[in-house]
Amino acid sequence: MAIDFELTDDQRKIKDQAREFAQEVLRPVADRADALPDPQDAFRATKPVYEQAAALGYPAMFLPAEYGGGGASTVDFLIAIEELCAVDPGFPTTLLVNGLALMPLLQWGTEAQRERWIGAAAADVRGDFLAGWVVSERGGTANFDHPSPQAGIQLVADHDRARGEYVLHGEKHWPCNAGGWDLGGADVNLCVVRTDRRAGGKEALSAVLVERGTPGVRYEVIDTMAHRTCQNVTMTFRGARVPEENLLAPGDGDLLVNRNFTWSAPIAAMAAVAVARGAYDFALKWARTYTGGGAGPIIEHQAVGHLLTEIAAKIEAGRYLCWKAAHYLDASDGEAHALAGMNKTFCGDLMQSVVVDCMRIVGVNALDRKFPLARLYREAMVFPLYDAGNLAMQRRRAWGVMADAAFTPDTFVDGERIPFTKAMEGYGVTSEIG
Known part of the structure; x- marks a missing residue:
């Protein structure tokens, strides 16, 4: 083929x-x-x-x-x-x-x-429906699969068997969409919770669907430096009750988290490529017309020409890695944990440097807010930090797959599917809490 x-x-x-x-x-x-x-x-x-x-x-x-x-x-x-x-x-x-x-x-x-x-x-064709993904916490969730009950996810959901409900206590920090358009809550929030206070992250986690209007939930908006057109909140739960039928993935919340960030990774990676492309588009037009006080446009200077070719190559490479990861994800029914994680970390880190290089071409004018580069620089800072973080879950998930005996350097080029298991989790977690 x-x-x-x-x-x-x-x-x-x-x-x-x-x-x-x-x-x-x-x-x-x-x-x-x-x-x-x-x-x-x-x-x-x-x-x-x-x-x-x-x-x-x-x-x-x-x-x-x-x-x-x-x-x-x-x-x-x-x-x-x-x-x-x-x-x-x-x-x-x-x-x-x-x-x-x-x-x-x-x-x-x-x-x-x-x-x-x-x-x-x-x-929904009117644009009213919102759903929130609620996993991150103020203390951090990079070690969500830690074997200690005192580490990782600490939003607890205690089972009230008599009333057929789960009772939620705790806090989430950074969830997007969760507050809804009016801070009354998204239509539904999928929340990763601890349903077993005594077990570690590979056994204790589940997910619950928290519907809009659930009593005992409060939302406070976080003021961010970038991505200001989306919403991030602190979400506080004080005795919020959800029915048993709103539970999913009991005991497999860890696998749900890993698979979900696998699906989003190529999308986040492509967002990074897109921001870099926006900066490149401006820098290229600038170089073709700006003279810097010289006799011709600065694109005629070797330093600028060489840097533009490097910028273009990095964007092309990033885009095609995104396409490859997305294609592999679709072909393997979502089992793209390693390649997707590599895709997100590679593009998130690389595209930051591309935006900076574009600013170098434009020079001090890049700092002028009437041009787009100042904002694109702020936006580019987000990508290594969000969507599981480049120093945390994304790399650890790829690490776990690569440590498995089924993985080879030909896995991705051959399109081989490697199912992600709990044995691939836990790589790089911090030591036991004493």
Whole structure:
């Protein structure tokens, strides 16, 4: 079978439509929203954009067709994400987090849960539905699979068997979308919880679906330096009760976390590529017209020409690694834990340097806020830090797969599928808590 990087006619339509939407609908709103001092106001300012995105099917693009979604492949979704994130990476994060909250239902949810929540998301053409992915905590969750009950996830869900409910106590920090448009809560928040206070992370974790309006839940918005068009909150639980039927992945919350960040990794990686592409687009145009006081445009200088070729090569390499990881993920039914993690860390780190190189070409004018590079620099700082973090879960997951005897240097080029197991977890966790 030939290796083909050419877009199909349908994929070109996806690209063209997403680029037009990004330039004509998203850009003017995102530029204004980023400058708003209140982070919730910045998030709410994108609501009209989200409504138009819903009409085009973007929030449901990746959901299965059998539940009313668009049924797009991960590669197709990446093509759209690149165009959106080249203009503003915050708004597409809202779309991504809808997926992080709903995709686990396909693997661990009941049919009733899938029909209710995936169906509701897919049926939303007005742009009202939001879902939140709630895993991170203030003390950090990089060691979520630690063998000590005192480490990792500390939001506890105690089982009240008499009432058929789980009672939640604790706090989550950084979840996106979770507060909803009005801080009354997303329509549903998928929360990773500790359902066994005595066991370690490989046995004690599960997930629960917390519905909008659940008493005992409070939301406080976090004021971030970048990605200001998406929402991050601190979410506090004080005796919040959810019915037993809202539980999923009992005892396998660790696997749910790993698989979910595997799905999101190529998307986050492509977002990094897109921000770098936005900087490159500006720097290239600048170099073709700016003289620096010389006789001709600075692109005629060897130092600038050489640096631009390196920038272009890094962006191309990053994009194709994203496509490869997404294709491998689709072909292996989500079992792309190592390659996806490598993809996210590679692009997240590399694209930071690309943005900085673009600023070097533009020079001191890159600091002028009337140009886009100052904002793109802020946005680029996010990618090594979010979506499981490049120093934490993403690399540890790849490490665990590579340590397995089934892994070889030919695994990815041959398209071999390696199922991710609990034996691959726990690599690099901190020592036992004394």
